[in-house]
Amino acid sequence: MDATNHTSTAGPVSPRTAHFDQPLQLANGTLLPAYDLVYETYGSLNAEKTNAVLVCHALNASHHVAGFYADDPQNVGWWDNMIGPGKPLDTRRFFVVGVNNLGGCFGSTGPQSINPATGEIWGASFPVVTVEDWVSSQARLADHLGIRSFAAVMGGSLGAMQALSWTIQYPGRIAHAVVIACAPNLSAQNIAFNEVARQAIISDPDFYDGDYNRHDTRPTRGLRVARMIGHITYLSDDEMASKFGRQLRRDKLNYNFGVEFEIESYLRHQANKFSDYFDANTYLRITRALDYFDPAAPCGGNLSLALEPASAGFLVVSFTTDWRFSPERSHEIVKALLDNRRNVTYAEIDAPHGHDAFLLEDPRYHRLVAAYFDRIAQEIGV
Amino acid sequence: MSTKGIKRADFAAIAHWITPDARVLDLGCGDGALLQYLKKQRAAIGYGVEIDDEGILECVKNGVNVIQGDLEGGLSGFADGSFDFVILSLTLQAVRSSEHVVREMLRIGREGIVTFPNFGYWRNRLQVMRGRMPMSSNLPYHWYDTPNIHLCTIRDFEEFCASNGVRILERVVMRHGRTISFLPNLLGSLAVFRFQRD
Secondary structure, three states: OOOOOOOOOOOEOOOEEEEEOOOEEOOOOOEEOOEEEEEEEEOOOOOOOOOEEEEEOOOOOOOOOOOEEOOEEEEEOOOOOOEEOOOOEEOOOOEEEEEOOOOOOOOOOOOOOEEOOOOEEOHHHOOOOOHHHHHHHHHHHHHHOOOOOEOEEEEEOHHHHHHHHHHHHOHHHEOEEEEEOOOOOOOHHHHHHHHHHHHHHHOOOOOHHHOHHHHOOOOHHHHHHHHHHHHHHHOOHHHHHHHOOOOEOOOOOOOOOOOOEHHHHHHHHHHHHHHHHOOHHHHHHHHHHHHHOOOOHHHOOOHHHHOOOOOOEEEEEEEOOOOOOOHHHHHHHHHHHHHOOOOEEEEEEOOOOHHHHHHOOOHHHHHHHHHHHHHHHHHHOO | OOOOOOOOOHHHHHHHHOOOOOEEEEEOOOOOHHHHHHHHHHOOEEEEEEOOHHHHHHHHHOOOEEEEOOOOOOOOOOOOOOEEEEEEEOOHHHOOOHHHHHHHHHHHEEEEEEEEEOOOOHHHHHHHHOOOOOOOOOOOOOOOOOOOOOOOOHHHHHHHHHHOOEEEEEEEEEEOOEEOOOOHHHHOOEEEEEEEEO
């Protein structure tokens, strides 16, 4: 096999595992006695250790942010178009860290891991973790890597919420936050979609209250439906119309409930792929972390007050057709930053792709991120 | 930017009025050149508002804080009295609702600063008298492609202020970067006003 991938410039990469023995206090009140975090890095940390950038993942992604695996060259990192040598986040200048969050299903400690206390898979007993818990654990990973302060923490969607939370939890350890397609909390509609997705999983007879491992099965039907619902919210109506429209799979109607329309075929395909690799308990927890995220809540709903400790510079980006986290949700963040007189740049990219636009290669969007990282590079002299 | 090619003679006039360390909001900030200038000359803490993608990109390159948005509907995110100065530089003539934008300037800022090409400048009058719409380095567009939909003279603007509860604090009229005090509405090509709520 040819162990190269010509679309990726970051080259072959390998994940590593960091083990942590110092217990982690979680938001739900429990103490996680020990845990592993799987991570990848790209580029090199400079001698002053000032050029590190943390990239946080959203719902279904992982630590595999850029590059590919030598033994699996088709497995390209989920943000490979953004990160690598010569990419907007240029790994010739920056040391980029991708990490699989706690509770995940790509190697970091999560529901599929063994609970050392029982010697069995955590399954349903794995705690419900929050964005704040993830950020606390990421700070431990930074300690482990010798990074006192990140030049930037960057993410899209749920990843952006982590970047935002970094600026509040560790204001002294983050110089810039790149907050893309974000919202300061979920709307009732967002939570409603999450709840439908969770109910699809929970009501799957193969779910067994989350202990499906004991029954040697997985709630793949529920996961499929959950993924379909999620996927619909990532795309814009226009994007679906132009990609699929009312196009039929065959040229005539069959008067049954098989795949009639192309959109159905697409959703089923995405859902099948997803249910093959994703863990249901992880899906439940990540959607809950989304629901719970609300940094303004401890400040009586006042986001400006919540962001008072933040001292980072901000790049906030939204996409016009994103109806999951609309530009208005980013405006709330920008307003709170202005109220605190923070350095902030806000761009609203006119892109047709909906929420998923943050993963795509729009030249205006990528030029902007590149220019912002140029500025950071100048500040730290790399 | 609605007056491409103009020499930014207004920068120095504006900077003269900005107190050190002032908080400045520049509406229609383009590439952020004015904010960069004020940061250097006055240590101003500046933010720009700009609609154009290229302007946003240039602001990022110039190290200027910028918020992408529309002047006519997108200023609600700025709190009342949150800035010392709100500047509208060579943009007044291109906004649809001049009254609304000036009102917003005085809601957000302690003082407003407006600069605009003086339509009463004699060369403009001459071109109209010759039967043509004026074109110059200050007004480089044809009548059919100009973004300048609300051109006015110095006297027009002063009357506008009087009838909209806007108190003019200072006025500088310029031509080729020099101050004009004799027959300014006739001999000045660029007007710079500083004002506040009456």
